[in-house]
Amino acid sequence: MRSHTLKYYKHSLRVYWNRLLGREFVEANKSPCIEISGVCNLNCVFCAYREKSEAKVVMSTEAFARHVDQLVQLGYGHFGLTPQTGDVFVDKHVADKLDVLEAHPGVTGYEFITNLIGASPETLKHMMGLKKLTRMYISLYGRDADSFQKITDRKSHQFDRLVANLDTLADLSPEFQGVLGSFIMTDSDFSWSPFDAPQGEEPPLLAAVRRLAQSAPRFDWSGNHIDFDSWGGRVTQQTLDNLGMGFNLVGPTVPMAGPCSMLFGGFIVLADGKVNACACRAVDSSLVIGDANVQPLAEILHPDNPAYRVILERHRKSDYPDACRDCKIFTSIHRRKRHADTVTVEQYLEAQRERCSGRKA
Template sequence: MIKKFIKSLIAKLNYLFEIQQIPDPLNNINIETTSKCNLSCKFCAYDKRDLEKVPLTTMSIENFDEIVNQSLNLGYKNIGLTPTTGDIFMDKGIMKKLNILELKSLLDGYYFYTNFIPINEDNIKKLFYLKKLKSFGISIYGHDEESFKLYSNGSINSYNKLIKNLNFLLNYIKNFNLNNLKIEISQRTKRGFELGKSESELSTILKKLLSNKNIEYSQNSEFNNWGGIVKEHDIKDLDIKLNDTNQKKIGSCSLIYSRMMIGANGLVNACACRDANFTLAIGDLNKNKLNEIINIKNKKYKDLIDRQEKNDFPDVCKSCDFYRSIYTKNDFIWSFRDKKIKKYSLKETLKLLNER
């Protein structure tokens, strides 16, 4: 409680004195190659999104290549491939797209999360030969067969495929030097769960994987509400905490500058994290170029920034618990937590956005 009060006080003072900390807007951009998923997790917005506004689709290889080129020409250095809601390996052409990224000289690297079920063994092996792949995360739902099915609405076949793939990964990396490739296992399960005390088949494999120094682990029983889309009744039988929708907000959110999402349908959304229905869309790549969309001369984008700076938030932002004020210091995404990411003032950021 005290930490929250101090953080809020600092944000208010920084807002008053116009001191901002916006993570480098050109460090990374997100490209969603598919919006399809193989699971329907109770705590996720995937099966609750408006399919008329944001239909399930997969980006063509030609469009992907063109969007990557536009992004790199704008100066973006890294690309996140995790869909807003979906799994990257539901895209049957994903390995071709990763190979396209490998050939881009202007690209520093790319990264993604997956539930590790739709991928096959051949493609698991190929991941370790991708030179520009900096990290990937594996999302684990539940801690055994029953809790996996409860959390993800997945089948026993999906659970068995997960176990099979994790075992394959475990055996494959025993004699493989991961070098600089980082893997994070992120487990979402009930409150009070302790991996070290669990003897389930899934827990046993995870503990063996964590003996590798390049594999990190995080566990969470506090879940985001997806801008108010996920309700208490959706997760009532999961023994997890759904974060409060009434989070106090001071100034604009850093995500609308530093974590943009290009959807599989070509929409450019100002938030890559928790806006499942793309209500913060500021443009469409089927109609305009990226440098025209992520640009302060774009009225939709400028209006969004101006609104948030006046603490006037769109509905999806009002109820969002993933908000990151530009007036506070925030952890950057996992893939870059060990990197020194330059911070910009709002004035510097707007200047950058105006020079396109």
């Protein structure tokens, strides 16, 4: 595990000082997540999907439409569709689900991350004409076929399909109104950007990303990601070291003081209908607060839901579940958020109570 930096300790002082003074910064308008597919076409060594036993299913379009409608009735309009572990294009009916969002008058936008491998040319063409798709990011694993196979435990034909889909997307992207973006996870010494001048002939993957960056009206490159967390102890530093790519196992980038801000609006409706209080790293049942197949979401998301209260009280006492304890996305409510509207915990809970109570049958 990487040791803490000076920046971490500076953040620590601010967080503990804010906690001492009772200052809380809860984002008022998080976007909820709906997991279209809990099934993935890869088996990446740094992901808990390898050990996941539940929710390896694809959500039906009917269930998806029902969840969207209930959430819109509760006042939500923008949605994240990135699976906790899975990929949206494993769902052969993903276009139908996106059409549900496009047609719903209460939906303002949606976004997701995908490895792009499972997309068909027809689906990509359909997507580039969607009006409410605000962002689509493509996660890349390895810089070439060899490193791709090492990371994903999949054959080179999947890599070839990725490159082909990137080329197809480059041809279609000029008409897309949203943001296309990408990032890569590969050797720690890899330093490259599609916006820099090429240094000689580039391998197929990088050439395809460069072409996409040049053709898309709005493209974002967020670089090489080499830091990962343990998914509640399911991934070890030794596992990462075996790749020989310089990957690091890291914990929270800010001190764990009080509840994580993700407990306040950062929930996810999983592909099997279970609802997690947080969309990050809990692939066990430790953060499940209900089942949307048998309960209305207004009841599950109500702040007085006993299952939610247990999790919140554990966080308040710093008694964190394993999935939270090592999560690098953990963000204390006592850390000030720049460029975000924030409220106190009680203000959030009261607003959520009014939102859900007013919608209960």
